[in-house]
Amino acid sequence: MKNHTEVTEFTLLGIPHTEGLETILFVLFFFIYLFTLIGNSFILMAILSSSRLHAPMYFFLGLLSIFDVFFPSVTSPKMLLYLSGQSQTISYRGCASQLFFYHFLGCTEGVLYSVMAYDRFVAICHPLRYTVIMNPRLCVVLVIIACLMGCTDATILTTFTFSLPYCGPNEVGYYFCDIPAVLPLACADSSLAQRVGFTNVGLLALTLFFTILVSYTRIGIAILRIRSNEGRRKAFSTCSAHLTAIMCAYGPVIIIYLQSTPNPLLGAVVQILNNLVSPMLNSLIYSLRNKEVKRALKKVLDRSGIIVKV
DSSP, X not given: OTTSOOOOEEEEXXXXXXXXXXXXXXXXXXXXXXXXXXXXXXXXXXXXXXXXGXXXXXXXXXXXXXXXXXXXXXXXXXXXXXXXXXXXXEXXXXXXHHHHHHHHHHHHHHHHHHHHHHHHHHHHHSGGGHHHXXXXXXXXXXHHHHHHHHHHHHHHHHHHXXXXXXXXXXEESSSSOOHHHHGGGOSSOOHHHHHXXXXXXXXXXXXXXXXXXHXXXXXXXXXXXXXXXXXXXXXXXXXXXXXXXXXXXXXXXXXXXXXXSOOHHHHHHHHHIIIIIHHHHHHHHHHXXXXXXXXXXXXXXXXXXXXXXX
């Protein structure tokens, strides 16, 4: 190992099998990323500006909008740079930082989805005790737990990945530094790091998805017990947006980390759906399916001089 030169930077080769499509992809991803930033920023502004939205449900929704701004920002700027013809290199520390923040934000957002499912469970199954159970202190504690879990998960994955020696080649066959793309470049046995990475991410995603499934099973039973059709419709409408967002978020993660034979092109497409499209859709899903958010968003847009029919 002493005869090898330590790698100081990596070269991101980009999205597999897309040679010659750089300009089209740049325009497409640029507008998706821009819409994601603008949409989630307006959702956050609507929640902050409306006193009617100062409730636990919208507190978590505001945090989700913040994460949906930062999460695509971990990978999208660098991807847009090399799609526009700029350098494809990324420093060793930059690669490690990208991997850490990608998994930190992704895991934290995954835990936040479970917290939001629990919030809906309390609101529908224990409506009279909702304000007592979901008090501000509990909401803050749940958010802190989500961040700690995300930080722990990202630290473990980054440590196992970058504790290995990298002495060349340094070409990452992907559009950002993720575990499946970086580990094959290690100059030592990476089997343990691979097992830790796939097990940690895959099982964590399944565990969080299971907790959401339990919450919504209880919610479904409670909704079926509601006698009035109007009551059922109202209860279902409060959960439909969250369920749609969960399917958009967890589907790609499970496909990526639990496929037996990784397909580079499929993995890239699924990751783009997870990194770019899902955060963009969240702003649309919650703004279009929630009347209170639509009303507050319309006021924000009116004050901003943007005339739209919401």
